[in-house]
Amino acid sequence: MSTRIAFLKGHGTENDFVIVPDPENAIDLPPAAVAALCDRRAGIGGDGLLHVVRSAAHPEAKEMAAEAEWFMDYRNGDGSIAEMCGNGVRVFARYLQRAGQVTEGDIAVATRGGVKRVHIAKEGDITVGMGKALLPEGAITVSVGERSWPARNVNMGNPHAVAFVDDLGHAGDLFAPPLFSPASAYPDGVNVEFVVDRGPRHIALRVHERGAGETRSCGTGACAVAVAAARRDGADPAVTRTPATYTVDVPGGRLVITERPDGEIEMTGPAVIVAEGEIDAEWLKTVNP
Numbered sequence: 001m002s003t004r005i006a007f008l009k010g011h012g013t014e015n016d017f018v019i020v021p022d023p024e025n026a027i028d029l030p031p032a033a034v035a036a037l038c039d040r041r042a043g044i045g046g047d048g049l050l051h052v053v054r055s056a057a058h059p060e061a062k063e064m065a066a067e068a069e070w071f072m073d074y075r076n077g078d079g080s081i082a083e084m085c086g087n088g089v090r091v092f093a094r095y096l097q098r099a100g101q102v103t104e105g106d107i108a109v110a111t112r113g114g115v116k117r118v119h120i121a122k123e124g125d126i127t128v129g130m131g132k133a134l135l136p137e138g139a140i141t142v143s144v145g146e147r148s149w150p151a152r153n154v155n156m157g158n159p160h161a162v163a164f165v166d167d168l169g170h171a172g173d174l175f176a177p178p179l180f181s182p183a184s185a186y187p188d189g190v191n192v193e194f195v196v197d198r199g200p201r202h203i204a205l206r207v208h209e210r211g212a213g214e215t216r217s218c219g220t221g222a223c224a225v226a227v228a229a230a231r232r233d234g235a236d237p238a239v240t241r242t243p244a245t246y247t248v249d250v251p252g253g254r255l256v257i258t259e260r261p262d263g264e265i266e267m268t269g270p271a272v273i274v275a276e277g278e279i280d281a282e283w284l285k286t287v288n289p
């Protein structure tokens with residue numbers, strides 16, 4: 001392996017990522033190396049890492065290679081693996097565009113949550129087909145300190161608990177993960193969203209992400225809260241045959257989410273590459289001996 005490894009840094013509504021292009025899947029990135037790269041003091045810093053690999057070169061993506069040339073091997077900032085990242089997939093597409101691997105228009109990206117269709121507009125935002133939400137039945141409770149709320153279980157490929165609150169400040173500092181019950185609802189942990197109304201079909205959230213802590217945005221989380229809000233508001237596009245669009249304000253910006261009558265969810269938002277550089281492979285070896 002060369003002594004320098006290329007990286008880029010990007011964000012989508014301030015959900016920020018270290019991007020490691022590795023078309024042939026030649027770079028060893030165990031959890032400790034990912035956590036070190038995402039460390040905001042001793043590393044580059046990021047909520048997560050986007051390992052950019054050709055689908056054909058990755059054992060988890062080979063079967064998607066005919067449909068999608070590139071695989072988003074997404075990792076959380078603590079090194080754990082997640083099924084899907086909505087902001088990440090937009091940033092991933094922006095990277096491919098900047099690298100000349102794709103042009104504007106429609107592309108497909110393989111993820112652990114399946115192949116996602118991405119539209120890169122000529123200027124500005126990127127739209128992702130996020131698939132359908134699953135809404136498992138069962139009462140969920142989310143707690144922070146002395147406060148508890150009923151929550152909606154929404155699966156966007158990854159798990160979410162959505163709690164409507166009176167005030168986003170009631171979620172406290174979110175330094176520790178919110179508690180949830182029953183534990184059996186989320187055997188692999190959960191992303192927790194706290195939501196308030198801002199106006200008709202306009203909501204705002206704070207999120208505590210599994211594997212990252214409180215972040216400035218979560219794309220799958222924004223989709224989960226839009227679906228939970230729609231059901232609460234009596235808007236089920238499958239029943240009304242009318243798309244439901246929600247504007248979701250996150251601490252780092254704004255996402256627009258539309259659920260169509262067939263259940264497919266589209267998310268539109270920005271994706272920005274802010275820097276590129278080189279990782280010292282010798283340093284990486286010290287955190288990944």
Ligand SMILES: N[C@@H](CCC[C@H](N)C(=O)O)C(=O)O
Pocket residue numbers: 015048076081082083084085086087088158159191209210211212217218219220221
């Ligand atoms: N920030 C992401 C979600 C990343 C994965 C999540 N932390 C998990 O573990 O499920 C997004 O924009 O969707």
